[in-house]
Amino acid sequence: MCGIAGAFHPDRLSEAAFEAVRRMQRALGHRGPDGEGWFQGQRIALAHRRLSIIDLSGGAQPLAGERDGTVAIVNGEIYNYIELQQELKADGARLRTRSDSEVVPYLYERHGEDFVHRLRGAFAAAIWDESRQQLLLVRDRLGERPLLHATGADGTVYFASEINALVASGMVPVEPDMEAINRYFHFRFVPEPATPLLHVRKLRAGHLMALSPDTPQPAPRQYWNVSAVPPLDGDPVEILRADLDDIGRIIVRSDVPVGVALSGGLDSSIVASLAVKHSPGKVTAFSVGYEGRPACDERADASAFAQHLGIDMVEVELSSQAMSCPGSTGWSPTWASRSPMPRAPVIGR
Numbered sequence: 001m002c003g004i005a006g007a008f009h010p011d012r013l014s015e016a017a018f019e020a021v022r023r024m025q026r027a028l029g030h031r032g033p034d035g036e037g038w039f040q041g042q043r044i045a046l047a048h049r050r051l052s053i054i055d056l057s058g059g060a061q062p063l064a065g066e067r068d069g070t071v072a073i074v075n076g077e078i079y080n081y082i083e084l085q086q087e088l089k090a091d092g093a094r095l096r097t098r099s100d101s102e103v104v105p106y107l108y109e110r111h112g113e114d115f116v117h118r119l120r121g122a123f124a125a126a127i128w129d130e131s132r133q134q135l136l137l138v139r140d141r142l143g144e145r146p147l148l149h150a151t152g153a154d155g156t157v158y159f160a161s162e163i164n165a166l167v168a169s170g171m172v173p174v175e176p177d178m179e180a181i182n183r184y185f186h187f188r189f190v191p192e193p194a195t196p197l198l199h200v201r202k203l204r205a206g207h208l209m210a211l212s213p214d215t216p217q218p219a220p221r222q223y224w225n226v227s228a229v230p231p232l233d234g235d236p237v238e239i240l241r242a243d244l245d246d247i248g249r250i251i252v253r254s255d256v257p258v259g260v261a262l263s264g265g266l267d268s269s270i271v272a273s274l275a276v277k278h279s280p281g282k283v284t285a286f287s288v289g290y291e292g293r294p295a296c297d298e299r300a301d302a303s304a305f306a307q308h309l310g311i312d313m314v315e316v317e318l319s320s321q322a323m324s325c326p327g328s329t330g331w332s333p334t335w336a337s338r339s340p341m342p343r344a345p346v347i348g349r
Helices: 015-027 081-090 100-118 163-168 178-187 236-251 266-278 299-309 320-324
Strands: 003-008 035-040 044-050 070-078 121-129 134-139 148-151 157-160 207-211 258-261 283-290 312-318 334-337
Touching: 003 015, 003 070, 003 121, 015 035, 015 044, 015 157, 015 163, 035 070, 044 070, 044 121, 070 081, 070 100, 081 100, 100 121, 100 134, 100 207, 148 163, 157 163, 236 266, 258 266, 266 283, 266 299, 283 299, 299 312
Parallel strands: 258 283, 283 312
Antiparallel strands: 003 044, 003 157, 035 044, 070 121, 121 134, 134 207, 148 157, 312 334
């Protein structure tokens, strides 16, 4: 998990806008404790907070492409980056790092907006193309990584990985979207692109958005739709088994220990099993529960499955007092584990 933020103006970013992006970057510090990066131009500011997972010493962002003026920031992971690196090198690319995210600007330079179809992963990215004076925002097919945007009073478009960062910018009115809040109480989530704030929108899953002096207003476009995916021929069981095994192989690529978010349900249990099978090192499970262990607390099932797999589990207990205390700036979970908490990319949900 990393954090990205930035701003675009069709003419020139104000000093106030640059400062607003700095505030957003600071607000995302918890997403990226290992470093921060910055890029700015006349119309653009890009900020990054890094949690180092792959290429710990050489993968700092923003990342440049081969052409002067192609710059990218990425949150998430490109799972098939090794295969993409091999393709790029065969095409003559001279990659500077081992980072999975570096393939993003290189692929963009070769394929334009269609580069996104080459990626397998969970990601949100921003790419600045100096030659076109264009900012491209993209979000993965299923929306596993968040990306939100809002437009300031002077037409500056701000974007960030979290809604609290946009609020921290000081440029976004904190006005509730009552219809979205009503939907939350009906569905227990806010359907995209709405958010609880009227002036903040999510970039939908499987969408991209290009901003330039000629197209300064946010106009997201869909690049992928699950209903348009063609059917597969063959034995469904064998196809699913082979695909899951392939996924298990690529999601554990990491330069730090691997962790899995485990609830004991079917999906997270499959992910945990695949991680244990394919990870070259130790795997640790994480599970979140609530004080008093109400019926919705899933830690018992998660712990039982972790024991079945023979892996350690770290339990996180959320306290209602810590979450709702007036004036609180954060929450302090209670940790319980059978091993020290590792530094790890957490896969699954």
